[in-house]
Amino acid sequence: MLNPLRSEGDAFRFLLYVIVVFGSIIAVILIARALS
Amino acid sequence: MEAASIAHGAHDDAHGAEAHHGPIEANHSSRVDAPTLGMLLFIISEIMIFGAFFTAYFFIRVAQGDPWPAPGTTIPVAVAGFNTAILISSSFTLHWAETSIKRGNRFGLRAGILSTLLLGATFLFIQINEYVHLGFAPRDSAQATIFYGLTGLHGAHVCIGLILLSFATIRSFRGHYSPEQHKGLNVPGIYWHFVDVMWIVVFTTVYVL
Numbered sequence: 039m040l041n042p043l044r045s046e047g048d049a050f051r052f053l054l055y056v057i058v059v060f061g062s063i064i065a066v067i068l069i070a071r072a073l074s
Numbered sequence: 075m076e077a078a079s080i081a082h083g084a085h086d087d088a089h090g091a092e093a094h095h096g097p098i099e100a101n102h103s104s105r106v107d108a109p110t111l112g113m114l115l116f117i118i119s120e121i122m123i124f125g126a127f128f129t130a131y132f133f134i135r136v137a138q139g140d141p142w143p144a145p146g147t148t149i150p151v152a153v154a155g156f157n158t159a160i161l162i163s164s165s166f167t168l169h170w171a172e173t174s175i176k177r178g179n180r181f182g183l184r185a186g187i188l189s190t191l192l193l194g195a196t197f198l199f200i201q202i203n204e205y206v207h208l209g210f211a212p213r214d215s216a217q218a219t220i221f222y223g224l225t226g227l228h229g230a231h232v233c234i235g236l237i238l239l240s241f242a243t244i245r246s247f248r249g250h251y252s253p254e255q256h257k258g259l260n261v262p263g264i265y266w267h268f269v270d271v272m273w274i275v276v277f278t279t280v281y282v283l
Contacts, residue, residue, distance in 0.1 A: 042271075043114040044106075046263030050169040053267045057162065060274045064282050 109261045117268050120231070124272055127227055131220045131279060142283075144215040150204060154281045157200045158273065161232075164193035165270045168239075168263055171246070175256045183251060187243045187259070190266070194236050201229050221280060228276050231269045238262035 042052035106114065134140050143149050167189040174182025205222075212222040242259050245251065251259055 042267070043117060043264060044110070046169070046172045046260045046267070049264045049267035050165060050172075053162075053165055053270055056271045056274055060278050064278060067282055 107257075109257055110264070113261050113264055117265065120268070120272075124224075124227065124275075127220070127224050128275075128279065131224060134216050134220055135283075140217060142217055143221065144210070144217040147208075147210045147215075147218070149221065149281055150208075151281045153200065153204055154277055157197055157204075158277050160193050160200070161197045161270055161273050164190045164197070165267055167193060168266055172256070172259060172263055175246075175251050175259060176253055178253045180246075180249070183246050183259075184243075187239065187246050191236065191239050191243050194232055194239065194266075198229060198232050198236070201225065201232075224276050224280055228269070228273055231272065235262070235266050235269045238265060 040048055040052060040055075042049045135142050167186045169186075171183050171186025171190065174180075174186055210218045212219050239262055242262050245258055
């Protein structure tokens with residue numbers, strides 16, 4: 039199980055997940071704004 | 075009789091001192107080692123601090139329904155986006171440094187940690203430059219207070235991270251780390267990635283939403 043507070047490697051992998059999730063949120067927001 | 079007992083006790087003490095030199099060994103009851111546990115508790119407390127600031131932010135925007143940013147002010151989203159890319163890059167270079175030392179690659183370690191330090195310093199410099207050119211002060215509105223509060227709190231964390239990384243950089247150039255022992259890089263690394271994660275949340279909420 040991923041524990042970002044266990045090691046640098048796990049923290050980095052958690053960061054990658056956060057980038058993907060928040061990147062998707064930002065993309066959806068920008069697309070919605072462009073369409074409206 | 076009493077004097078003999080005291081003398082005997084003194085002899086025992088002297089014998090005990092010979093058998094055990096230095097301070098008593100610390101009791102490690104946790105499965106997590108002390109430096110990592112310390113960083114874990116520190117980061118948990120940091121999440122609570124950021125949580126308090128985000129509560130104020132969402133109170134203004136959601137509960138109070140105030141416009142964001144305050145009328146007549148603009149927030150430089152493009153500059154912040156560029157700065158976000160710089161900070162995310164610094165996490166990649168730090169991970170490169172960590173993986174390099176695990177393989178015994180000292181050049182990769184030094185290049186990675188130095189790049190991380192420079193990218194972090196660049197992020198901070200751009201943020202300070204952004205503050206100078208924003209055109210509004212924290213006292214101007216509630217939105218401005220929260221903007222400076224959240225971004226400034228994060229900037230303070232970058233500053234702390236840079237101090238920790240500068241220690242790790244000096245140590246790496248002195249040849250302190252090895253594939254087996256690099257805790258001094260691992261623990262600040264966890265903190266630096268946490269600072270990056272917090273910035274992604276701050277950037278999304280303050281600049282994009």
